[in-house]
Structure formats: C-alpha cells, structure tokens
Amino acid sequence: MSDKDTLVIYVISDSVGETGELIAKASARQFESENYEIRRYPYHNSIDQISPLLEEAAKLKNALIVYTNVVLETRKFIEDMSEKLKLHTVDVMGEPMAEIEDILGYPPLREPGLIRRLDDNYFKKVQAIEFAVKYDDGKDPRGAKKADICLVGISRTSKTPLSMYLANKLFRVANIPLVPEVPVPKEVYEKDVNRVIGLIANPQKLISIREERLKSLGLSSGAKYANIDRIKEELDYSKQVMEDLGCFVIDVSNKAIEETAEIIIERLNKLDLR
Numbered sequence: 001m002s003d004k005d006t007l008v009i010y011v012i013s014d015s016v017g018e019t020g021e022l023i024a025k026a027s028a029r030q031f032e033s034e035n036y037e038i039r040r041y042p043y044h045n046s047i048d049q050i051s052p053l054l055e056e057a058a059k060l061k062n063a064l065i066v067y068t069n070v071v072l073e074t075r076k077f078i079e080d081m082s083e084k085l086k087l088h089t090v091d092v093m094g095e096p097m098a099e100i101e102d103i104l105g106y107p108p109l110r111e112p113g114l115i116r117r118l119d120d121n122y123f124k125k126v127q128a129i130e131f132a133v134k135y136d137d138g139k140d141p142r143g144a145k146k147a148d149i150c151l152v153g154i155s156r157t158s159k160t161p162l163s164m165y166l167a168n169k170l171f172r173v174a175n176i177p178l179v180p181e182v183p184v185p186k187e188v189y190e191k192d193v194n195r196v197i198g199l200i201a202n203p204q205k206l207i208s209i210r211e212e213r214l215k216s217l218g219l220s221s222g223a224k225y226a227n228i229d230r231i232k233e234e235l236d237y238s239k240q241v242m243e244d245l246g247c248f249v250i251d252v253s254n255k256a257i258e259e260t261a262e263i264i265i266e267r268l269n270k271l272d273l274r
Contacts, residue, residue, distance in 0.1 A: 007036040010057050012067040012078070014045035015113035020068040020092055045069065045112060047077050054078070058085040065089040070097070070110045121170065128167040135174035136160055141185030143174035148273075149264065150191050151175040152184075152242065153199030154234040155225075156209045158252050158260065162199070165257050169265065178238040189245065194271050197264055198242035198249040203231045205253045 009028065011020040017040045028036045044050050057063040065087055069075050075094070082089045097108050135143025137160065144150045148171045151159045159175035166173045176188055188196065201209075210226040224230050242249050248267060252260050268274050 005035070005062055007033075007062045007064065008057070008060055009036060009038045009064045009066055010053055011038060011040040012044050012050060012053060012065065012069065013040075013042050013112075014069045014071055014074065015042065016116055017042040017068065019115070020066045023090075023092055024064075024066045045071060045074060047074065050074060050078060051081070054081045054085060054087060057087055063087065066092060068092045070108070070112055072110065124170045125168060128170050128172050129164065131172040131174075132163040132167040136163060138176045138185070141176065141187045144176060144185060144187040144191055147172050147174035147191075148195065149173045149268070150188060150196045151199060152178055152188060152196060152238070152245075152247070154178050154206075154231075154238050156206055156213065157199040157201050158257060159199060161257050162252075162260055165261050166264065169261065171265075178234070178241055180234060180237040184241055192273075193246050194248075194273060195268075196245055196247040198238070198245070198247045199260075200235060200238060200242075200249060200251050201253040202251070203228055203235065206231050206235075 007028065009024045011017050011024055013020050021038060021040050024038050028038070041049075041053060044053070054065065057065060065078070065082060067075075067078055067089065069078065070093055075091070078089065079091075081087070101107055131143070131147070134140065135147065149166060151163060151173060152175070153159055155177060159177070163173040163175050176185060178184065207226055207228060210231070214220065214223055214226055239249075250260055250263055255263075265274075
C-alpha cells in the first residue's frame with residue numbers, strides 16, 4: 001500500500017479505549033503489512049464528538065471503525081451513520097453483550113468504564129493486602145495511625161486472618177497484639193476510636209487454638225502460652241485496654257472470620273467511615 005492506501009483504524013470508545021485498540025492491533029498484525037495506522041479516541045460518548053470522526057473516515061479509501069461504546073444512543077448513531085456512509089465497522093461490545101443478556105435474561109448496565117473501575121479495585125486490593133502484611137502483628141505501630149481499621153487483641157484472636165480478609169474488601173488494616181508486659185503503642189491511643197476494634201475470645205477457645213499452634217511448632221502444650229491462668233491474665237489486661245480506649249469490642253469465640261468482618265464493615269458504614 002502507498003501512504004494514500006494506508007489502512008486507518010478508528011478506535012472509538014466512551015471509556016479509555018484500550019480494549020478496542022488491542023483488538024485492532026491484534027487483527028491488523030495478522031496481515032502481512034505494516035501499512036496501517038490506529039487512531040484512538042477515548043471518552044467519546046456524545047454524537048457531537050463522534051459524528052466528525054465518521055465523516056472523516058468516510059473520505060478515506062481504507063478506513064475501519066472499531067467501537068466499544070455501550071450507551072444505546074451513541075451505539076445507534078454509529079450504526080445508522082455507518083450504514084449511511086457505507087463504513088466498515090466492528091462493534092466490539094454488541095454481540096457479546098447481546099448473547100450474555102440472552103443467557104441471563106436481563107439487560108446490561110450500559111455504564112462506560114466498568115472494566116477500568118474493576119482494575120482500579122484490583123490495585124486497591126493489592127495495596128490493602130500489602131498494607132496488612134507490612135503492619136501485621138505490631139511490626140510497625142505507625143501503621144495504626146494510617147489504617148482504615150486498627151485491630152487490637154491478644155494472640156490467637158484472629159487478628160491476622162481478619163486483617164487479610166478485610167484487605168480483600170479494600171480496607172487498610174493494622175493489627176496490634178496486646179501483651180501485659182508490652183506497653184500499648186501511643187499510636188493506638190491517638191487513633192480515631194471508631195476505627196479501633198477490640199477482639200476477645202473465651203479462655204477455653206483460646207487454649208485449644210494455642211495448643212494446636214504449639215503442636216504445629218513442635219513445642220510442648222504445657223508451655224505458658226497455653227496456660228489457662230496466663231490466658232485469663234492476658235484477657236483481663238486486653239479488656240482493660242479496650243475499656244481505656246473506649247473502642248468497639250467483638251467476641252470472636254464462635255464467629256467465622258467472614259461474620260466478624262461483616263460486623264466491622266456494617267459498623268463503619270453506619271458511622272459513615274467506609
């Protein structure tokens with residue numbers, strides 16, 4: 001092809017347009033020619049924006065319109081104008097959405113940029129998980145001030161698994177172990193108390209969990225860690241700390257991680273702290 005005969009692919013989208021561009025590139029590369037040009041037009045969601053592009057394409061010898069628009073008004077306009085101007089078009093979203101609608105029995109949302117929002121949530125989730133790992137088990141008490149949620153409790157009250165579960169719900173969580181011999185970090189007291197959650201459990205539950213933990217480490221179940229008097233001492237200390245803080249307290253003895261997380265999320269939503 002000469003420059004005049006260059007294949008020009010117009011990628012029109014009411015969002016970023018990455019999907020349409022990838023499909024255009026992948027398709028063009030299947031032909032033994034490098035003589036093509038891809039022109040991407042993101043965030044084109046009105047007839048006034050799209051009309052000049054279609055008219056411009058109609059004047060070219062070799063033009064293709066690839067569009068990923070989902071709003072009915074602009075989709076219908078592109079379809080009608082393409083027929084009128086005799087344009088070659090590829091409706092990337094149309095057939096897949098129609099088939100899915102046929103299978104599920106209800107119409108699509110038709111909201112531009114949903115995949116981008118999903119991607120944003122993915123990165124937020126990764127960041128939240130990294131935060132939970134960095135500030136797990138009091139490694140750095142400064143995390144308490146930065147966190148959306150600060151969990152406090154003695155060992156084996158599900159702080160770490162709960163932190164990870166909440167991270168998957170996009171919350172940045174720090175957890176601080178409460179030990180009688182170790183002062184509570186000042187950052188916890190400086191935290192908005194509505195974002196501090198105390199976790200407790202009954203002694204019998206904690207004994208069984210700690211004994212299993214010791215076994216997994218190859219240690220004797222008779223260690224102080226799993227001693228009933230020690231556990232009661234730790235619990236009394238933790239309850240006093242939580243009372244001093246004035247924080248919300250959850251007994252996790254008979255609760256699944258998901259159940260505890262739901263209680264916390266509902267509370268944050270109620271306080272408009274989401």
